[in-house]
Amino acid sequence: TTSHTGTTNVTQADPHQLVECIKLVFDQNYSSLGSLFEDSIDIIASEMLQAGLISRHVAKKPTFHLLINDFTSGMVFMRKADEIINHIIKFLRVLLEMQGPFVFAAEHLKEDIHDIINSRLGIELNINV
Numbered sequence: 553t554t555s556h557t558g559t560t561n562v563t564q565a566d567p568h569q570l571v572e573c574i575k576l577v578f579d580q581n582y583s584s585l586g587s588l589f590e591d592s593i594d595i596i597a598s599e600m601l602q603a604g605l606i607s608r609h610v611a612k613k614p615t616f617h618l619l620i621n622d623f624t625s626g627m628v629f630m631r632k633a634d635e636i637i638n639h640i641i642k643f644l645r646v647l648l649e650m651q652g653p654f655v656f657a658a659e660h661l662k663e664d665i666h667d668i669i670n671s672r673l674g675i676e677l678n679i680n681v
Contacts, residue, residue: 562675565633573672574640575624577664581657586616588657592650593619599646605639637679640665644681 578585589596597614600606606614606622623643630636647658662679669677 562633562637562669562677565669565673565675567631567633567636569673570633570636570669571624571627571630573668574627574636574665577661577668578620578624581661581664582620585620585657588653589616589619592654596646596650599649600643603642603646605642605646637677641679641681644679648681 593614593616597606597611597619600619600623601608601611605626606619610618610622623639627636627639630639644658644662647654647661658681662681666677666679669675
């Protein structure tokens, strides 16, 4: 679920701007996430497929680049801010289910997404996973 306060309601946010902010967060964390995903790529791909975050094609021969690209590319076609936020929540839940250092990665991404959306779009977004 999402909650929000501040000058702009998240449901009124421009979906394109939300996607750009989220992509920036993934770009900034690309190397660290890639290292984390390396040894668990097949399990993560399976979990992401079950959550509807990636295509079957990518899940069959996953690489970190393909997983993130497929995940973020899907958001481009979402027309509502709530859809984009729910997509992010599903991804964070996959990381939380992986346990261990993935929990820290999920928390880090959640904070980064919050911070960038707040600073760039003026939205105080609280992502509840």
